[in-house]
Amino acid sequence: MIVLVMICMAAAAWTLLGPRPAVLRLARTLGHEPGFGEFAEAARARVAAVRDRRREPERWRAAVIELCDAMAAELTVGRTPGDAYAAAVAGLDPCVARRLPTSGSDPPFARLERVAASPGAEGLRLLAACWRIGAERGGTLGSVLDGLAKALRDELAQRREVATQLAGPRATARLLAALPLLGLAMAAGMGADPLGFLFGSLPGGACLVLGVSLDAAGLWWTRRLARGAEEVR
Numbered sequence: 551m552i553v554l555v556m557i558c559m560a561a562a563a564w565t566l567l568g569p570r571p572a573v574l575r576l577a578r579t580l581g582h583e584p585g586f587g588e589f590a591e592a593a594r595a596r597v598a599a600v601r602d603r604r605r606e607p608e609r610w611r612a613a614v615i616e617l618c619d620a621m622a623a624e625l626t627v628g629r630t631p632g633d634a635y636a637a638a639v640a641g642l643d644p645c646v647a648r649r650l651p652t653s654g655s656d657p658p659f660a661r662l663e664r665v666a667a668s669p670g671a672e673g674l675r676l677l678a679a680c681w682r683i684g685a686e687r688g689g690t691l692g693s694v695l696d697g698l699a700k701a702l703r704d705e706l707a708q709r710r711e712v713a714t715q716l717a718g719p720r721a722t723a724r725l726l727a728a729l730p731l732l733g734l735a736m737a738a739g740m741g742a743d744p745l746g747f748l749f750g751s752l753p754g755g756a757c758l759v760l761g762v763s764l765d766a767a768g769l770w771w772t773r774r775l776a777r778g779a780e781e782v783r
Contacts, residue, residue, distance in 0.1 A: 607670025611706050613646040614673035618699035621677075625692035631681060632658070659685070673702045709780060716776050723772040727765050 617638050624634030635658055639647050649668070651661040659681035666674040676698055684691035737744040747754040 606668075609643065609646060610668060610670030611673065611702070611709070613642050614671060614677065615699050615702045615706065616642060617650075618673075618677060618695045618702065622692045622695040622699065625695070631684065631691060635681075673698075676702075712780050716779060720772070720776060723769060727769050730761060730765065 617635075620638030620641055621631070621634045624637050625631065629637070636652060639650050639652055642650070650665060651658045659678040662674045662678040662681075666672055666678070677695070680691065680694050680698060684694065734744045748758040749755070
């Protein structure tokens with residue numbers, strides 16, 4: 551039974567991290583059968599892609615702060631807002647810079663609000679508002695952007711502090727969600743037949759459905775609480 555549980559866990563990991571079926575079919579059509587090393591490389595690439603998507607909001611928040619700081623510095627030396635923006639974008643992370651508007655008939659601040667819809671890029675909406683007010687009514691845009699950068703930096707520090715505080719509860723929730731698998735392995739090691747009971751009888755099937763539903767509901771509720779705590783008010 552322990553071996554069967556381990557096989558099920560390995561199959562689940564393979565389903566999540568293994569190469570896509572379309573990739574396998576294409577490789578076989580071309581007469582190339584992927585080896586274990588290529589499967590491992592595909593799994594690592596998929597994990598890296600998931601991590602990049604999770605880190606994208608953090609990357610955007612840091613880039614917006616850097617953009618405000620750089621624009622304020624450029625404005626201090628006498629550059630126009632448009633030139634200051636172009637110079638600031640050129641010094642950003644290329645992954646972020648290529649998604650920011652740098653050319654067009656209308657001013658860049660008129661298009662920043664569209665980019666602000668990206669997760670973590672909400673600060674661009676404030677930057678666009680400051681820029682629009684500075685262009686229409688005049689004023690010291692550099693000092694305003696300094697204040698905006700400070701506010702966004704404080705918000706980012708608060709988000710990181712909350713994320714650090716939530717790391718422990720999240721790890722505990724994942725551990726508790728995985729405990730049923732450990733219980734199955736322990737029961738099988740003691741000579742019981744937990745899988746036979748769960749999959750071979752009506753009461754066992756009811757216990758399985760109820761247990762999986764409660765486990766999933768607990769994970770969902772924990773995630774919802776964590777996201778609510780992460781919202782900066």
